[in-house]
Each structure stands twice: as C-alpha cells, then as structure tokens.
Amino acid sequence: MTTLHVISHSPFGDERLASCLRLLGQDDGLLLCGDAVYALRAGSEPCNKLLAANLEGRLYALDEDLQARALNGEPAQAVDYPAFVELSLRFDKVNTWL
Template sequence: MPTLHVLSHSPFGDDRLGSCLRLLGSDDALLLCGDAVYALHDGCDTQRLLQAAGLDQRLFALDEDLQARAISSELAKAVDYRAFVALSLHYDKVNSWL
C-alpha cells in the first residue's frame, strides 16, 4: 500500500530520517517539512543519504520551509500546501514521523 512519509524534525537530532529511509517501499514517497528540510543542505551527510536512496520523483519538500531556511535543492521537488494536500490524497496512507 503506497504511503506518503512526512518528516518534520531536524535530521541532526535523531535517526528518524535513517529509519524512515530503511522502511520506504518502492511506491512510497517522502515529504520533508519544518526542520527536516535541513537534510537537503548541500554537502551534508543527510543529503548524500537521500541521494543514495534513489527517490527520483518521490522526494518532496515544503516550499515555505525551504524558503524560511534559505535552502534550495535539485534533489527534492518543492511543493506548496495545496500540493501537500494533493499528495496526501494520492497515497493510500500518510505516516507522520513524530
């Protein structure tokens, strides 16, 4: 069952990102929001981890949070809140990593 995984916590405080990536299925997607967008920062180990995960067209980041943290990334597709809702409806389940 395809799942949208939503991460909002900094990737530097714990291993939620790593745990999430280990559990992602081939039809699952990942949305980074809040401090989780720091994982996309150029040169970080977390950015390399996301690159290695091979999430082509399945990695998203909330545009408002990217802008607030002055982060730009070619790795994730930036989405607004309307697209966030559309993604939530597209996938069978939404799993928020609290």
C-alpha cells in the same frame, strides 16, 4: 499499499530520517517539512543518504520551509500547501514521523 512519509524534525538531532529511509517502500513518497528540510543541505550526510536512496520523483519538500531556511530544495521537488494536500490524497496512507 503506498505511503507518504512526512518528517518534520531535523536530521541532525535524531535518527528519524535514517529509520524512514530503511522502511521506505519502492513506491512510497517522502515529504520533508519544518527542520527536516535541512536534510537537503548539499554535501551533508543526510543529503547524501537521500541521494543514495534513489528517490527521484518521490522526494518532496514544503516550499515555505525551504524559503524560511534559505534552501533551494535540490534534489527534492518543492511543494506548496495545496500540493501537500494532493500528495496526501495520491498515496494510500500518510505516516507522520513524530
């Protein structure tokens, strides 16, 4: 069963991202939104962890939040709200890390 994991909290304030990466299944996806997109700041520890997790094709970031924080989103794929809905339907379940 595949899961889309959604994180919205800053990776610099707690361990949600690290915990999620430990539990992420081989076919699971990860969507960063809100302050969680700061994990994509090049050279940061969270970004290095994302790169090491080998999430190519399974890492997404909400475009609106990237723009609001002046981030380019690399290495994530930027998605708008309609694409977010499509992702929610593509995976068997959605887990929001509150």
